[in-house]
Amino acid sequence: MTVPLPPPRRLIELTVDGAPVRVPEGSTILDACGGADIPTLCYGDTLTPKNACRVCVVEVEGARTLVPACSRKVEAGMVVGTSTERARHSRKVVLELLASSVDLSTTPRAAGWMEEYGARPDRFGTDAATVEQPVKVDNDLYVRDYAKCILCYKCVDACGDQWQNTFAIGVAGRGFDAMISTEYDAPLTDSACVYCGNCVEVCPTGALSFKSEFDMREAGTWDESQQTQTTTICSYCGVGCNLTLHVQENQIVKVSSPHDNPVTHGNLCIKGRFGYQHVQNVRPPSPVRDESLPEPSPDLATGLRP
Numbered sequence: 672m673t674v675p676l677p678p679p680r681r682l683i684e685l686t687v688d689g690a691p692v693r694v695p696e697g698s699t700i701l702d703a704c705g706g707a708d709i710p711t712l713c714y715g716d717t718l719t720p721k722n723a724c725r726v727c728v729v730e731v732e733g734a735r736t737l738v739p740a741c742s743r744k745v746e747a748g749m750v751v752g753t754s755t756e757r758a759r760h761s762r763k764v765v766l767e768l769l770a771s772s773v774d775l776s777t778t779p780r781a782a783g784w785m786e787e788y789g790a791r792p793d794r795f796g797t798d799a800a801t802v803e804q805p806v807k808v809d810n811d812l813y814v815r816d817y818a819k820c821i822l823c824y825k826c827v828d829a830c831g832d833q834w835q836n837t838f839a840i841g842v843a844g845r846g847f848d849a850m851i852s853t854e855y856d857a858p859l860t861d862s863a864c865v866y867c868g869n870c871v872e873v874c875p876t877g878a879l880s881f882k883s884e885f886d887m888r889e890a891g892t893w894d895e896s897q898q899t900q901t902t903t904i905c906s907y908c909g910v911g912c913n914l915t916l917h918v919q920e921n922q923i924v925k926v927s928s929p930h931d932n933p934v935t936h937g938n939l940c941i942k943g944r945f946g947y948q949h950v951q952n953v954r955p956p957s958p959v960r961d962e963s964l965p966e967p968s969p970d971l972a973t974g975l976r977p
Contacts, residue, residue, distance in 0.1 A: 685749040700729060700740040700751055707753045710762060710784045712769075712875045713823035714741040717936050718833055721824045726765050726784075730755045737761055763788040771795040773802055774819045777877030777888070800847065806885075809858045812945045813871050814885040817850055819878040826851060826870035826879060834938050839864040851878075868944040872927060872937050881925040881945075894919065902929060905943040910934065912943050923947045 680695040712724040720742035728737035732750035770792035775781040807815040843852035853862040871879040887893035905912040913932045930937040
């Protein structure tokens with residue numbers, strides 16, 4: 672069988688931070704920036720950009736306003752500055768506004784960005800309005816902590832027409848009262864949710880997290896530095912979805928999926944994402960092993976020791 676190849680795209684030449692860059696037509700500024708360390712929150716490599724968080728803004732010569740690098744397409748001759756004083760100041764203010772109203776404690780790299788840009792959210796005062804609210808724990812699979820939600824809409828897109836087409840969640844309210852919600856704010860168990868967990872996969876702040884991760888964080892035992900990740904193939908059906916098993920202390924603590932996998936693109940069903948408990952059911956005691964024998968190697972498929 673002959674696999675058709677996509678038509679070739681012409682290369683666009685632009686300048687990024689004083690250096691010439693050539694990228695295929697249709698690429699975004701973020702694609703062209705390559706190694707430049709541009710912070711992103713609402714950007715998802717498997718989703719259409721929403722331009723919601725604005726922490727990735729860069730300065731384009733001749734443009735009246737700063738532009739979001741995650742969605743602005745490159746143009747021939749474009750001159751881009753990723754770390755100009757104007758861009759850095761804008762990112763600093765955005766981070767301050769977010770951190771003063773939202774809990775960013777579980778947002779990867781947020782603390783480093785705050786330090787890098789000198790962001791001081793406390794300057795808005797201790798009485799700054801926040802989105803703090805009780806954690807929603809209404810099922811055994813994943814937890815919703817909307818006090819950490821930055822309204823990036825990635826979960827809505829993943830649940831909607833970009834991937835799952837379940838439309839179990841959307842945006843309710845307006846202005847500062849806007850929040851992610853099920854229809855009529857019903858419990859998740861009474862909604863259209865199919866518990867695929869694809870919303871959890873794309874959440875950038877930990878507003879959506881595995882129940883196992885939430886419980887371990889509450890107990891103070893969650894430690895990513897002690898976790899290993901092993902990619903294997905889901906055994907439930909013949910689709911061939913790839914699973915990345917996150918293992919801590921010889922226990923699977925959560926499951927993700929590689930975003931560059933051509934089968935799943937980071938998406939899974941309820942079985943693949945949450946159906947891993949059978950792997951670590953309590954086994955009968957093993958027979959006494961001769962201590963002179965070498966330690967058994969971890970299972971290549973799961974990363975767990977027999």
